[in-house]
Amino acid sequence: METMAVIPSDLAAAHEAEEALLAQVARCGYSDAATFAIKLALEEGMNNAIKHGNKFDANKTVQLAYDISETRAVITITDQGGGFNPSALPDPTVDENLEKPTGRGVMLIHAYMDEVAYNAAGNQVRMVKRNT
Amino acid sequence: MQQDHPRMNISSEGGVTVVELTDRKILDEVNISRISERLQGLVAKAESPKFVLDFSNVVHMSSSALGMLITLHKRVREKKGQLRLSGIQAAIYEVFVITRLNEIFDISESVEDALKTLN
Numbered sequence A: 001m002e003t004m005a006v007i008p009s010d011l012a013a014a015h016e017a018e019e020a021l022l023a024q025v026a027r028c029g030y031s032d033a034a035t036f037a038i039k040l041a042l043e044e045g046m047n048n049a050i051k052h053g054n055k056f057d058a059n060k061t062v063q064l065a066y067d068i069s070e071t072r073a074v075i076t077i078t079d080q081g082g083g084f085n086p087s088a089l090p091d092p093t094v095d096e097n098l099e100k101p102t103g104r105g106v107m108l109i110h111a112y113m114d115e116v117a118y119n120a121a122g123n124q125v126r127m128v129k130r131n132t
Numbered sequence B: 001m002q003q004d005h006p007r008m009n010i011s012s013e014g015g016v017t018v019v020e021l022t023d024r025k026i027l028d029e030v031n032i033s034r035i036s037e038r039l040q041g042l043v044a045k046a047e048s049p050k051f052v053l054d055f056s057n058v059v060h061m062s063s064s065a066l067g068m069l070i071t072l073h074k075r076v077r078e079k080k081g082q083l084r085l086s087g088i089q090a091a092i093y094e095v096f097v098i099t100r101l102n103e104i105f106d107i108s109e110s111v112e113d114a115l116k117t118l119n
Helices: A011-027 A032-053 A105-112 B029-045 B063-078 B090-098 B111-116
Strands: A003-008 A061-068 A072-078 A115-118 A124-130 B003-005 B008-013 B016-021 B050-054 B082-086 B106-108
Touching (some): A003 A011, A011 A061, A032 A061, A032 A072, A032 A105, A032 A124, A032 B063, A032 B090, A105 B090, B016 B111, B029 B050, B029 B063, B050 B111, B063 B082, B082 B111, B106 B111
Parallel strands (some): B016 B050, B050 B082, B082 B106
Antiparallel strands (some): A003 A061, A061 A072, A115 A124, B003 B008, B008 B016
């Protein structure tokens, strides 16, 4: 069953919504590794939506939709920004980018989630993590 | 001498400042900003900063926290100082490996091991 939350562009409000999602993950008995992965990717995804998508605009919201079963967690984050091109992001692991303080969030989402997909507009990310 | 800070315990061991981060989760921007401000202040005051950051309480970190550490590392390097990270739990260490930041930072198992590497 899917749960949906509409969150203002505020990191504290996002944190509350994240905790509710993670409580469901805990109830479904996810492994420590899967839980860590979901928490990290969720945090990065929500931060990106608020900071880069909505640019902290108080008039914009983030939609967090999720369906957590005992076998997989499906999480979709949608912001109201203009979207971005994920394939145009610089690789933060190449030598010249290693000491840049930003630019790792999307890479970490891809590293920790089993499936990651964006909509055409680039303002929605759908992530899936299987319980292993 | 032990000084307490809402998010860290600071002590001195033979000229080295040991900072124990006490938050289990270093995630939100406000928290990261406060930690950064405090650490940058300590670096600024030291002539040749020698720091050990103890992560043994930390179970979650965001990429913003990694950015904070990179900026701190640069400041310490500018002052010809030394920075060590210690007590990083396995799951967090994996984040450092995935981002290749384990190649930037000197990481030790414990504060004691980190202190041994400082001259």
